[in-house]
Structures are given as C-alpha cells and as structure tokens.
Amino acid sequence: MSEDFYDVLGVSRDASEDEIQEAYREKATQYHPDVSDDPNAEEKFKRVKKAKEVLTDEEKRQAYDQMGHDRFEQAEKRGGFDGGRGGAGAGQGNPFGGAGGGMGGGMGDIFEQFFGGGGQRGGSRPRQGADLRTTMTIDLEEAYHGAEKQVTVRRPERCDTCNGEGHPPGTDARTCPECNGQGQVTQVQQTPFGRVQQSRTCPRCEGQGELYEETCSDCGGDGVVQREATLSVEVPAGIQDGQTLQMDGEGAPGENGGPNGDMLIEVSVRDHPEFERDGADLHHRAAVSFPQAVFGDTVEIPTVDGSVEMDVPAGTQSGETFRLQGKGMPHLRRRGHGDLYVKAQVVTPESLNDDQREALEAFAEAGGEEVDVEQGFFEKIKNSF
Structure with missing residues (x-):
C-alpha cells in the first residue's frame, strides 16, 4: 500500500x-x-x-x-x-x-x-489534473432505456514525445537561479510570534528547481498537447435534462505524477412530439371522438415503451385527465417508474355526410334542442367547449 x-x-x-x-x-x-x-x-x-x-x-x-x-x-x-x-x-x-x-x-x-528548509520542493508534490466539461444530447427513448453513447472531446493529454516532462529525454538541466533549486521562493518576516517564512512556487521554474536547455518541440515545454478523444459514455435509464455524468480520470492530466481530473458531461434530452416530461412523469394529449366521449370506448395510447389500451368512460369531457400508473419514465438509479397522464381532447368532425347529419339532428331534437342547421350542430358543440 x-x-x-x-x-x-x-x-x-x-x-x-x-x-x-x-x-x-x-x-x-x-x-x-x-x-x-x-x-x-x-x-x-x-x-x-x-x-x-x-x-x-x-x-x-x-x-x-x-x-x-x-x-x-x-x-x-x-x-x-x-x-x-x-x-x-x-x-x-x-x-x-x-x-x-x-x-x-x-x-x-x-x-x-x-x-522553509530543504526536502520536497513546493511545486513538485503531485497535483490532480483539472476537471473538464462537455455536453451531450440524447432522445427521450435513450433516457428511458439507458444507452451507450459516444462523445468526442478535445482535451489536454500528456505529451508522448517528452512523457510530459516538457523537454526531450537527456536534455541538460541547470539549477534555477531564482530559487536555487528549491522550487520555492521564500519571504521571511519577523512577527511577535517569531520568525515566519511564507513561500510560494517559483515562477521561473514552476516549482521544478531546474531549467532545461531545450524544450519539447511537440508541446512547447508544457508537457501536454491538445488531442481529440472519443469516449464511450454509459447513460443510465431515467436521467433528466440538465443532469451531469462524471467519468473519473478522463479530464486533464495531473501534475508531478498526480491523478487525472474527471470529465463532466452535461446531458440534454430532446423534446418529444408525443410527451411532455415532468421529472419521472409524462403527459400526453389523446384525441377522442365525440361518440367515444359520449358512449365510452377503449383507445390505444402510446408510451415510450410501446402502446397500451386505456378505457375512456362514457360521458368523458374534453380536458379530463386519466392516470396510467407506472407508464412514465424510470426513476434514476432506483426501482419503479413515474406515471403517464393522458388528457382527453374531444374532437368534432369538420364535415358530415347526410346520414350523420340526420342522426345528430335527431339526437338534438330528442334532447329538446333547436338546431340551427345554418350554423351547424358541431359548430355549436365546438363553441360549447
């Protein structure tokens, strides 16, 4: 260990x-x-x-x-x-x-x-690399089932030519004159509590204590180069728009042997033509014909995972909402699903054949209504809604 x-x-x-x-x-x-x-x-x-x-x-x-x-x-x-x-x-x-x-x-x-003193140079202790950020867009179906996606990022990586040292192998080094090889520059102050030394990383050698006669031609002495990398991202089922996935060790390289930073991927979920999402719940508008609303019927309702049947009770009003339990999105990293809320939208036909017209006129008269044929029966129905 x-x-x-x-x-x-x-x-x-x-x-x-x-x-x-x-x-x-x-x-x-x-x-x-x-x-x-x-x-x-x-x-x-x-x-x-x-x-x-x-x-x-x-x-x-x-x-x-x-x-x-x-x-x-x-x-x-x-x-x-x-x-x-x-x-x-x-x-x-x-x-x-x-x-x-x-x-x-x-x-x-x-x-x-x-x-103060000798020993480990102030700038040479291992430091973790910086975290990097990128974005990724997925479909609602991918958010429902989970998916493996590819994302291409441009990120700093350790230079292979110099192995991250910033200079070619075997390059002659000399002691940094700024810090005398300590990697730190120190300021001494006398206080009522005694002598206090405050140190900071040497700006000239960046804490290495040495300067090299030649820099790496590929990275210009930085020890890192910018490269494109394609990462495979496991998208968990139930992820929501705006949430962030973390890939450990896929960020910027660490310094002085320190670990790499992480890659943070913000997920955007595309809008869906059939559903509106509210957390793990989904909302859908279903067209219901006038006879179906009056007499009741069984209609087919789409879900993200295929169609299901839903009973429309007799006398359903336009705007009435029905709940299909467990037919929404999966909960992120726990069991179960949200619900699907179906809002009935009663649709009236824009044109009628003679038989339909006569039947509806008879329906209206049986209810004691006087129908203005010029205005149209369904026009009245539309206005009433």
Missing part, C-alpha cells in the same frame, strides 16, 4: 472531509483484521486509520500538504504535532507543541517546517 495518505484512502488531494470519512469507512471495512483475509490486513488497517486521523484534522492536513509525507512523519515522531495537545510540560498556546514554553521559538520552528 502506498505511503501517501491520500493514496492510502484512494481520494484526491482536494477531497472534502465528508469524502475522506466515506473513503475511510470503506477501507476500514475492507481491511479490518476481524473480517479481512489479507495477511497484511492489520498493518493496512492501521495505515488507513492514521491517514484518516491526519486528513480530517485541519492543522495536520495543512502541515502534511506543505511538508510532504516523509517530513511530516519525521516531525510527528519528534512530537511536533501532539505535544501541545496534552501534557503539562508543552506550551499550552502552541497547537503544534515544540520544545520549551516560549512561543517565539516553537512557532518559528514549526513555520520553518511548514514553509
């Missing part, structure tokens, strides 16, 4: 405390000596627990990120991080402890450990 605490837990260096806690629970379950068959389970369990303790402590995590793994562990073995949290002999005002009760020496020393 890697010594680096972020690698121990399998999280990125900018992971939140909640992400760290979740990763710890998974790893602790995996390596707990009472349940694991791994012969090194006990040692791995201890490392997981130690990683969680450091990375969920704000002060310790800051020190760990600044100092690197080896220097942090050395400082911790010397009592540089626990001495001030307990014992009467430690300086109560110093959260990092240190020798002696004077604040000036202890605080100054710990800031030197944080920011």
